[in-house]
Amino acid sequence: AQSVTQPDIHITVSEGASLELRCNYSYGATPYLFWYVQSPGQGLQLLLKYFSGDTLVQGIKGFEAEFKRSQSSFNLRKPSVHWSDAAEYFCAVVPNQAGTALIFGKGTTLSVSS
Amino acid sequence: DVKVTQSSRYLVKRTGEKVFLECVQDMDHENMFWYRQDPGLGLRLIYFSYDVKMKEKGDIPEGYSVSREKKERFSLILESASTNQTSMYLCASSSFDGRSGNTIYFGEGSWLTVV
Numbered sequence: 001a002q003s004v005t006q007p008d009i010h011i012t013v014s015e016g017a018s019l020e021l022r023c024n025y026s027y028g029a030t031p032y033l034f035w036y037v038q039s040p041g042q043g044l045q046l047l048l049k050y051f052s053g054d055t056l057v058q059g060i061k062g063f064e065a066e067f068k069r070s071q072s073s074f075n076l077r078k079p080s081v082h083w084s085d086a087a088e089y090f091c092a093v094v095p096n097q098a099g100t101a102l103i104f105g106k107g108t109t110l111s112v113s114s
Numbered sequence: 115d116v117k118v119t120q121s122s123r124y125l126v127k128r129t130g131e132k133v134f135l136e137c138v139q140d141m142d143h144e145n146m147f148w149y150r151q152d153p154g155l156g157l158r159l160i161y162f163s164y165d166v167k168m169k170e171k172g173d174i175p176e177g178y179s180v181s182r183e184k185k186e187r188f189s190l191i192l193e194s195a196s197t198n199q200t201s202m203y204l205c206a207s208s209s210f211d212g213r214s215g216n217t218i219y220f221g222e223g224s225w226l227t228v229v
Binding site: 009032034043044046049051052090092094101102103104105106107 | 220
């Protein structure tokens with residue numbers, strides 16, 4: 001079945017350390033790829049997205065993600081995590097068709113320790 | 115400023131009640147979506163619509179129906195609410211262009227408790 005997988009349910013990172021959140025998808029064609037963040041009680045905020053072109057995508061808040069077609073992955077990275085980055089992160093895809101829906105992974109909760 | 119507005123942020127309904135969740139977008143988008151969000155399950159697609167009076171089932175349509183009589187409005191209907199429909203419901207709309215792909219906008223969410 002077509003799906004979006006975030007293998008890590010919960011990650012704890014020390015403040016100032018680097019971060020990588022994993023995302024894999026199982027769609028045959030190259031989908032459009034997204035990362036969202038959600039703080040407790042808040043709505044979804046788009047961090048970045050990949051549509052085409054450069055496979056390394058820069059986003060807001062110092063995040064970046066790299067699309068690797070050979071690995072069907074779109075991992076999110078940040079070189080130095082801040083306490084305010086603690087939140088839930090969702091990877092999502094649109095299966096390469098305009099008008100089709102965004103399909104989400106189950107999310108990764110990030111905790112930041114001091 | 116673009117907007118997806120969900121009319122009710124917090125609702126408490128009784129089992130068996132008919133529940134309407136309303137969503138309005140002001141961006142003239144053709145595509146609109148309803149998701150529910152549950153801890154550990156992420157966001158799951160209930161229904162989406164790509165045009166007025168058109169609808170498609172998502173991953174979990176059972177127990178829900180939708181209505182799209184006008185382009186800007188997409189309603190989610192729980193015909194007979196049950197306690198397992200207690201959740202957060204998110205509405206979204208989207209546009210697409212060849213240069214930047216899909217742009218998706220979310221509402222703030224509606225917290226529904228069924229007692």
